[in-house]
Amino acid sequence: xxxxxxxxxxxxxxxxxxxxxxxxxxxxxxxxxxxxxxxxxxxxxxxxxxxxxxxxxxxxxxxxxxxxxxxxxxxxxxxxxxxxxxxxxxxxxxxxxxxxxxxxxxxxxxxxxxxxxxxxxxxxxxxxxxxxxxxxxxxxxxxxxxxxxxxxxxxxxxxxxxxxxxxxxxxxxxxxxxxxxxxxxxxxxxxxxxxxxxxxxxxxxxxxxxxxxxxxxxxxxxxxxxxxxxxxxxxxxxxxxxxxxxxxxxxxxxxxxxxxxxxxxxxxxxxxxxxxxxxxxxxxxxxxxxxxxxxxxxxxxxxxxxxxxxxxxxxxxxxxxxxxxxxxxxxxxxxxxxxxxxxxxxxxxxxxxxxxxxxxxxxxxxxxxxxxxxxxxxxxxxxxxxxxxxxxxxxxxxxxxxxxxxxxxxxxxxxxxxxxxxxxxxxxxxxxxxxxxxxxxxxxxxxxxxxxxxxxxxxxxxxxxxxxxxxxxxxxxxxxxxxxxxxxxxxxxxxxxxxxxxxxxxxxxxxxxx
Amino acid sequence: xxxxxxxxxxxxxxxxxxxxxxxxxxxxxxxxxxxxxxxxxxxxxxxxxxxxxxxxxxxxxxxxxxxxxxxxxxxxxxxxxxxxxxxxxxxxxxxxxxxxxxxxxxxxxxxxxxxxxxxxxxxxxxxxxxxxxxxxxxxxxxxxxxxxxxxxxxxxxx
Numbered sequence: 001x002x003x004x005x006x007x008x009x010x011x012x013x014x015x016x017x018x019x020x021x022x023x024x025x026x027x028x029x030x031x032x033x034x035x036x037x038x039x040x041x042x043x044x045x046x047x048x049x050x051x052x053x054x055x056x057x058x059x060x061x062x063x064x065x066x067x068x069x070x071x072x073x074x075x076x077x078x079x080x081x082x083x084x085x086x087x088x089x090x091x092x093x094x095x096x097x098x099x100x101x102x103x104x105x106x107x108x109x110x111x112x113x114x115x116x117x118x119x120x121x122x123x124x125x126x127x128x129x130x131x132x133x134x135x136x137x138x139x140x141x142x143x144x145x146x147x148x149x150x151x152x153x154x155x156x157x158x159x160x161x162x163x164x165x166x167x168x169x170x171x172x173x174x175x176x177x178x179x180x181x182x183x184x185x186x187x188x189x190x191x192x193x194x195x196x197x198x199x200x201x202x203x204x205x206x207x208x209x210x211x212x213x214x215x216x217x218x219x220x221x222x223x224x225x226x227x228x229x230x231x232x233x234x235x236x237x238x239x240x241x242x243x244x245x246x247x248x249x250x251x252x253x254x255x256x257x258x259x260x261x262x263x264x265x266x267x268x269x270x271x272x273x274x275x276x277x278x279x280x281x282x283x284x285x286x287x288x289x290x291x292x293x294x295x296x297x298x299x300x301x302x303x304x305x306x307x308x309x310x311x312x313x314x315x316x317x318x319x320x321x322x323x324x325x326x327x328x329x330x331x332x333x334x335x336x337x338x339x340x341x342x343x344x345x346x347x348x349x350x351x352x353x354x355x356x357x358x359x360x361x362x363x364x365x366x367x368x369x370x371x372x373x374x375x376x377x378x379x380x381x382x383x384x385x386x387x388x389x390x391x392x393x394x395x396x397x398x399x400x401x402x403x404x405x406x407x408x409x410x411x412x413x414x415x416x417x418x419x420x421x422x423x424x425x426x427x428x429x430x431x432x433x434x435x436x437x438x439x440x441x442x443x444x445x446x447x448x449x450x451x452x453x454x455x456x457x458x459x460x461x462x463x464x465x466x467x468x469x470x471x472x473x474x475x476x477x478x479x480x481x482x483x484x485x486x487x488x489x490x491x492x493x494x495x496x497x498x499x500x501x502x503x504x505x506x507x508x509x510x511x512x513x514x
Numbered sequence: 515x516x517x518x519x520x521x522x523x524x525x526x527x528x529x530x531x532x533x534x535x536x537x538x539x540x541x542x543x544x545x546x547x548x549x550x551x552x553x554x555x556x557x558x559x560x561x562x563x564x565x566x567x568x569x570x571x572x573x574x575x576x577x578x579x580x581x582x583x584x585x586x587x588x589x590x591x592x593x594x595x596x597x598x599x600x601x602x603x604x605x606x607x608x609x610x611x612x613x614x615x616x617x618x619x620x621x622x623x624x625x626x627x628x629x630x631x632x633x634x635x636x637x638x639x640x641x642x643x644x645x646x647x648x649x650x651x652x653x654x655x656x657x658x659x660x661x662x663x664x665x666x667x668x669x670x671x672x
Contacts, residue, residue, distance in 0.1 A: 014639050014654035046641035185597030188638040223544075223581050224637050226650050261537075262544055265581030267635060281539030282571075283578040299536065342640035343602035349641055371603070380598055384635075416599045416640065427598070434597075434635065 002035050002080045005053040005060070008114070009042035009195050010227045011188070016067065017050040023068040024052075027075055035080070041196020043092050043110035044350030053092065056082035062092040097347065097366050102328055102336045105313045106189075106352045109196035115234040117242055120199040126244065128318030132207045133252045137167055140211040144314065146322025148334025153179055153270070153307030154382060154411035155487075156333075156400045162304060165294040166212040169302035174214035176205050177279065177298055177305045180221040180228070181263050181270040184383025186342040186414030190308035192350055194221070194228035197312070198235035202258060204311035206245065207318055208304055209256040217258040218298070220275050223265055232260050267384075267438040271486045272305040274440055285440045286486045307412070309338060330356035333399045343380075343416035344370045353398075360394035363417065374419040378427075378503070382411025384434050385491035387498035388424065409494065424503035429457045431495040439488060446489025449480045453496065460507050470509065473500065516586065518556035524549050525557045529564045539565065539575055543582055552583045580634075588623040588630040590668050592616075593647045596633045599640035603655075608644050611658040615665065628669060 006012070006021050021037055028035045043051060048064035052074070061082035063074060070087060077085045092098055092110075103109075112119040120126065132140050145160025166174060178201065182190040193201060205217045221229055236258055239245040247255045261279060263269050269278045273287035276298050297303025313335065317325045326334045333355035339362060341348045346368035353362075363369070363376060370376055378388045387408040389396070396402050403410050418427075435450035456473045460466055477493035484490040505511050528545045532538040542561065546553050553576055562569045576582045594609055616624055616631055623630040639645040642654030646661070648668055653660070 010637075010652050011639050011641055011654060014642055014645065014652040049642075182638060183636055185636045186599045186640045187636075188640055191638040224634060224647075261541065263581075264540060264544070264579035265634070266579050278540060279537050281537040281575070283574050340640065343599040343643060384598060414640070416602055418602045422602065427601075430598070430601070438635070 002033070003055040004035055004037045005040045005055075006037055006050060007042040007110070007196075008039035008227065008231070009049075009192060010225070011046050012042050012049040012051070013227070015049050015065065019068045020050045020052065020066050020071065023071045027071055031075065033075075033080065038113050040112060041109040041114050042192060042350075043098065044106070044192065045092065045095070045097055045347070046349045047347050048089065048092075051092070052079075054079055054082055056080075058082065059091055062089040063087040064089060097349070097351070100366070101352050102354045103352050104316050104325065104328070104336050105200070105309060106193070106197070106338060106350065107316070108200065109192060109350075112197065114196050114198055114231050115238065117199065117235075117238045117244075120197075124319065125199055125315075126203055128315035129203050129207055129244070129250070132210050132318050133250060133254070137211050137213065140207060140318065141167055143317055143322040144211070147313075147317045147325040148322075148329070148332070149310060149313055149317065149325065150333070150400065151307055152309035152313070152337070152412065154184075154409065156410070159306065159310055162294055162306070163208065163211055165292070166214070166302045166304050169295055171302050173216070173299075173301045174212055175298045175301055175303040176208045176212070176214045176217040177276065177303055178205055178217065178219040178311055179270060179272060179275055179305055179307050180219050180225070181275060182222060182225075182308070182412070183267040183270045184385075184412050184414050186380065186416035187340050187383060187412045188342070189338040189340055189350060189413065191225050191228050193308055193312050194225070195231045198228075198232045199239065200312045200315055201232070201308055202235055202239055202245065204314035205258060206249065206256045207314050208306070208311060210254060212302070212304060214304070215255045215257060217256065218279055219258065219260045220263060220269070220279055221260050222263045229260055229262065236260070267434075268440045268488055271488060273486075275305065276303065283440070285442050286488075288485065309412075328354035330354075330397065330399050331401055333401070337398060337410065337413045339398070339413045339415060341367045341415055341417070344372055344419050345415075345417040346371050355399050356397050358395050358397050359389065359415075362398070363394065363415070367415075367417070370417060370419045372419045372421075374421065376417055377420040377422055378418045378424060378499075380416045380418070380427075380495060381414070382409040383414055384431060385409070385487055385494055386411050386414075387494040388427065388502065389498070390502040407494070407498070409491070424499040424506040425457065425461050425508075426506075428496045428499035428507075429454055429461075431492055431499075432457060435488060435492040443483070443485040443489060445480045445483035446485070446492075449476055449484075449489060450492060452476055453480075453492070457496075457507075460509070463508055466508060470500070470507075516550075516554065518554050521550055521554055521557070522560065525554075525560055529561065533564075539567075539572070540579075543576060547582060551587050552585055555584055580632075589628050590648055590671075591630045591632060593632045593634040593637070595635070595637050595639075595643070595645045597636040597640075599636070600644035603643035604657075605644035608646075608656060608658060608661060612661060615662065629665070
């Protein structure tokens with residue numbers, strides 16, 4: 001029996017992984033070959049998907065990108081023995097793109113069968129939970145605090161402080177809510193974890209439940225991620241059957257239940273209070289803060305709301321200790337950030353690395369520049385509410401504070417690359433248009449400001465009273481920044497103003513001063 | 515057109531199985547749309563009375579979320595991603611091509627009932643932009659030519 005690995009990741013599927021699986025299965029049957037195909041997560045080197053790996057006596061050997069018509073020659077040339085072929089890549093873990101990462105949170109993604117509990121246990125799974133079960137709640141929280149972990153959803157709030165608040169809030173019921181409404185363009189790390197290693201998220205949420213005394217968890221999953229939903233539900237079922245979820249977890253007397261709830265295509269529901277409203281069955285209107293969700297959250301009870309990556313980073317922290325995780329990174333940005341290289345880039349993919357690498361190294365050394373071969377003109381970091389960064393800023397290290405210092409954000413770690421054909425006035429207009437589309441409508445600066453923003457940008461581009469309207473646009477951005485209830489309206493000015501400041505010529509204005 | 519009397523037992527059964535679930539409105543709406551393809555306007559009254567909500571509240575929730583629809587979809591629903599990553603790889607040209615080829619705009623269905631066209635903001639497939647979905651399946655690096663091939667394979671297919 002030879003084991004082959006072909007990913008079940010959405011992106012691999014979007015490039016034809018299912019067809020490759022079908023052809024391999026047919027060809028193996030007609031040639032009488034004894035094989036098993038494992039549907040693993042993606043290694044995250046997406047220009048090589050669909051990737052096919054074969055387990056040989058000398059380790060795993062990869063081939064890619066494999067199209068259905070390549071399968072016959074692969075088998076002819078000795079695929080099952082890991083022999084040479086035009087698509088031969090060798091051990092994927094030896095490629096610089098993979099080797100130079102620090103895969104802590106993504107340690108298992110691509111390596112294991114995502115929905116096999118045995119595989120998870122064989123690759124260090126549930127070691128964090130085992131340690132947590134032997135600790136007092138305050139000790140668990142201390143490890144998370146010591147790790148320096150900050151919210152990976154984008155806001156970068158210290159996770160330990162949030163957990164401590166919920167732990168100390170007295171209540172008959174508390175909740176753990178996982179924010180899996182990964183709506184930022186250019187991001188897919190949450191999706192990859194949920195499809196490629198769902199147990200690590202389940203384990204992280206279970207540990208969170210133990211830490212704060214919550215017995216019920218919800219994963220609020222965006223409806224655009226059907227494959228993630230399937231993998232999560234399969235893993236939850238397996239965890240339940242083997243005493244890792246439900247009552248009396250591993251004979252500890254502790255209870256934790258978990259359920260996946262689907263969103264319905266509203267970007268704003270990635271904002272934590274809007275998400276809670278949605279989970280309660282309402283329109284996703286943003287709530288006023290305070291009170292914080294940690295005090296008055298889901299159904300009025302103390303609630304941890306954490307992003308997928310934050311929660312999925314907890315098991316390794318509890319396994320190896322907060323200090324182990326904290327030893328990666330720079331300044332106040334500790335640990336690793338799973339970056340996502342997207343848009344017009346030659347080598348798109350998932351790159352988990354300790355904070356501190358420069359944007360330039362990531363974009364050119366690993367990303368390989370643009371897919372189109374043209375110069376990079378702008379990179380939007382941190383999703384649709386993140387600033388556009390110009391090449392003069394590419395030496396900025398990936399660090400929350402370094403980015404904040406130049407009015408940019410790291411956010412959820414998504415990088416969308418644009419080449420020199422991009423029209424930045426159009427991108428600024430789109431940022432406002434997106435806010436029109438996705439505003440929950442509760443506060444005026446966001447609801448009305450975004451519509452006025454589109455109009456004003458149109459006037460500037462059309463050359464109507466350019467100087468006056470530019471002043472007006474800046475004033476409007478000021479109102480949105482300081483007057484909006486949440487980051488939707490409050491951060492839409494980031495892409496707009498960065499486009500205006502760095503690329504004024506695209507608006508028909510005089511070029512920026514060097 | 516569909517007769518709500520034929521759909522009503524499905525709606526009532528869904529309501530019944532979700533009664534004790536906390537925060538059940540979105541799961542109920544999903545279940546109805548999964549089964550019927552959309553949420554019939556006439557179902558709003560049954561949902562509202564069962565959950566002790568006003569019709570306005572239920573209507574408000576249905577219309578707040580882009581994903582929920584109140585009209586029957588075509589045989590296949592195509593979602594085209596309009597977000598930044600896809601724009602950086604030519605999604606605007608793809609949008610125009612799709613609208614022109616199908617002869618419809620967003621939120622419309624072709625006259626033969628085959629295809630509905632919707633916009634979506636990010637499918638998490640940004641490493642292989644531009645992306646679309648047809649029904650539940652995602653496709654990456656969709657050029658206008660690839661779009662035409664996908665249309666041909668889905669045309670007339672169940």
